[in-house]
Amino acid sequence: MYQSQPTITSMLFMMVKLRLLNAIAPAYFYAATVVTFTLHFLLFMPTVFRSPDVALNPTMLVHIAVFLFLMGNALGNYMMTIWYPSESANETAIPVCSPDCPDRIDAHYLLNGRHFCKVCKKVILKRDHHCFFTGNCIGNRNMRYFIMFSIYTSCCCLYSLVIGVAYLTMEYSISFENPLTFLTLLPLSTGYFFLGLISGLQFFLVIMLYVWLGIGLVSAGFCCQQLLLVARGQTWCELQKGQLSEVRGTWRVNLIDVFGSRWALGLFLPVQTVETVPGNWQVYHDHKHD
Numbered sequence: 001m002y003q004s005q006p007t008i009t010s011m012l013f014m015m016v017k018l019r020l021l022n023a024i025a026p027a028y029f030y031a032a033t034v035v036t037f038t039l040h041f042l043l044f045m046p047t048v049f050r051s052p053d054v055a056l057n058p059t060m061l062v063h064i065a066v067f068l069f070l071m072g073n074a075l076g077n078y079m080m081t082i083w084y085p086s087e088s089a090n091e092t093a094i095p096v097c098s099p100d101c102p103d104r105i106d107a108h109y110l111l112n113g114r115h116f117c118k119v120c121k122k123v124i125l126k127r128d129h130h131c132f133f134t135g136n137c138i139g140n141r142n143m144r145y146f147i148m149f150s151i152y153t154s155c156c157c158l159y160s161l162v163i164g165v166a167y168l169t170m171e172y173s174i175s176f177e178n179p180l181t182f183l184t185l186l187p188l189s190t191g192y193f194f195l196g197l198i199s200g201l202q203f204f205l206v207i208m209l210y211v212w213l214g215i216g217l218v219s220a221g222f223c224c225q226q227l228l229l230v231a232r233g234q235t236w237c238e239l240q241k242g243q244l245s246e247v248r249g250t251w252r253v254n255l256i257d258v259f260g261s262r263w264a265l266g267l268f269l270p271v272q273t274v275e276t277v278p279g280n281w282q283v284y285h286d287h288k289h290d
């Protein structure tokens with residue numbers, strides 16, 4: 001009845017919220033990247049790998065190489081996710097949900113993996129979800145870059161966490177031997193900061209440790225879920241719709257379908273791993289269901 005239909009105000013509010021999220025999330029990502037980069041090169045490396053004897057410590061060089069590799073892959077795959085957006089179906093009619101549809105999420109249209117995105121206002125092929133951090137839909141062409149982006153973001157954050165802990169131990173003599181230290185660090189630091197007992201920089205570094213831990217764990221979890229879905233030949237949209245009964249090829253075929261024949265290269269470099277011809281996936285997908 002009336003209650004099941006969203007009002008124009010609530011729909012407008014939802015649209016503004018989604019648009020805002022689409023702008024804030026990338027800004028947050030860029031800010032976190034710049035902060036992480038600055039902290040590594042200006043604070044962590046000169047302190048953690050300080051050596052009075054040699055100007056360039058070999059350990060520091062290894063750290064720079066590892067950090068740049070992780071950061072380069074995270075940023076590279078982030079760019080690839082945006083540069084190779086999911087294909088949209090050449091369908092002019094925007095599907096409209098029927099008034100008695102109980103579904104309030106944007107999954108109002110799902111047929112052979114085609115799915116309408118409210119934010120992009122397009123029917124996306126093999127749509128998985130709308131990623132607010134990249135500002136576009138994750139679907140047939142950019143799923144592989146999105147998964148690699150998640151893996152490397154997770155590695156980069158957890159690596160920064162380890163180096164950050166080493167820095168706080170060396171510079172501020174905070175011992176992390178007791179497992180409870182990490183749990184009490186944020187509340188204690190907040191109190192100390194407002195009492196004027198610790199500097200703003202120290203408080204900021206403590207916050208960054210939690211940011212890295214949070215993003216690192218969320219990205220790792222997200223990546224595992226996506227890999228599982230890809231191996232099953234399913235999308236997140238289909239999972240939400242409960243379309244899990246259909247068997248779609250073996251996991252090996254499903255993985256190659258997404259990661260391409262040159263998948264091994266994509267593990268280490270943010271490069272194109274499959275030749276994509278417009279409409280390629282659709283032909284393949286339709287053929288698979290014949």
Ligand SMILES: [Zn+2]
Nearest residue numbers: 117120130137
């Ligand atoms: Zn979208």
